[in-house]
Amino acid sequence: MKRSVPCLVVVGIVSGAPAPADWTTEIVDPGVTPYVYVSEDFLMSGPLWDPDGVDNCPPAGDVRCEWLANHVQGDPEHASNGVIAAVLDGSAVQRAVLLSEVWSDTLSNSSVWWVNYDVHFIVLDPADLPELNVQMRFQHAGVTQLTLSLSGLAGAVHVQHRVAPQHNWFETPETGNEWQIRLTLRRTATGQPAMIWVDNIDVQEGAQTHYREEFGLIPGDTDGDCDVDLADLAALLSGYGIPSGATRANGDLDGDGDVDLEDLSQLLSNYGFVCAS
Incomplete structure (x- = not known):
């Protein structure tokens, strides 16, 4: 079944949300x-740890594959x-x-x-x-x-x-x-x-x-890089309408398994947030 995606334009949204504990x-x-x-997952991405760029494991020497097999162990939420x-x-x-x-x-x-x-x-x-x-x-x-x-x-x-x-x-x-x-x-x-x-x-x-x-990810951050930007919005819109089994990477920001207006609202209310360097 085709999922409906809300039509929206994001222009100059700046978050007023509080930063996580400093x-x-x-x-x-x-x-x-x-x-x-x-x-x-963010830290384990990139050619240094994931030289083939895919999670079809195990290629020899791929550190990301070892992390997936021994620590994530089939639980996608662990990656977040x-x-x-x-x-x-x-x-x-x-x-x-x-x-x-x-x-x-x-x-x-x-x-x-x-x-x-x-x-x-x-x-x-x-x-x-x-x-x-x-x-x-x-x-x-x-x-x-x-x-x-x-x-x-x-x-x-x-x-x-x-x-x-x-x-x-x-x-x-x-x-x-x-x-x-x-x-x-x-x-x-x-x-x-x-x-x-x-x-x-x-x-x-x-x-x-x-x-x-526990260093929980900031609200609205789907990819775990400590900002809320167009990449996060694109991920959520791509997953919008998933009724169950969604992960944070799909845009499920409130952990209820779907991607809906509540998730979109959380992202938009924090859009533009960037962690201090």
Whole structure:
């Protein structure tokens, strides 16, 4: 059955929608490109990771195929998972340092924090895995109170997913209520291009959630590149009218399986949004 597509003209739409929780770049070494609120699928696109440009897997050495087989595993929505990331070209020892927005610990008693986060290490050459590292510093008033670190493990894979062991930290004495995360994504030796992704950062104290960041994609962004532009509009209009089984890439922005006026309204209300660099 032919799907009807709304007729519209987009002229100079600028979003007034709020930006996602702010992360800012503090240090970016030459040869490093940082990203925030982008999808795994967006990062896995392009000739470096997907040399044949198709998902007919497995051609030998195609990192995207390994990601699809071992991490997406037939779930198209997994590809839309948002992350904070750095692409490191391997020309030197490199790092990207990013700062979260300030967040609050509203509890006044000294008790245990539970800290969780996930990391993906992605490499062209598996020999580079042990050279990749994530360091997460929890700072109060600019002073580091807690440092967590996770590195890649030696292995033969190109895509290594590591769930950081839950870290329990007893905040004593009570430090203060304003906190910030200083996140360093780095490599300690030269090598082939690589990527580091972080997501699902969660800080809890008892029943209280102090900070949770899943790096969800911005409203209206169908392709996960952290803007809402003509490419997103074209994808939605191409999928407009799909009654069920639609994905975000088809234009299903509200997750109900179809592509309809509600999805179009969300996109248009955010049209023109671009993440800060």
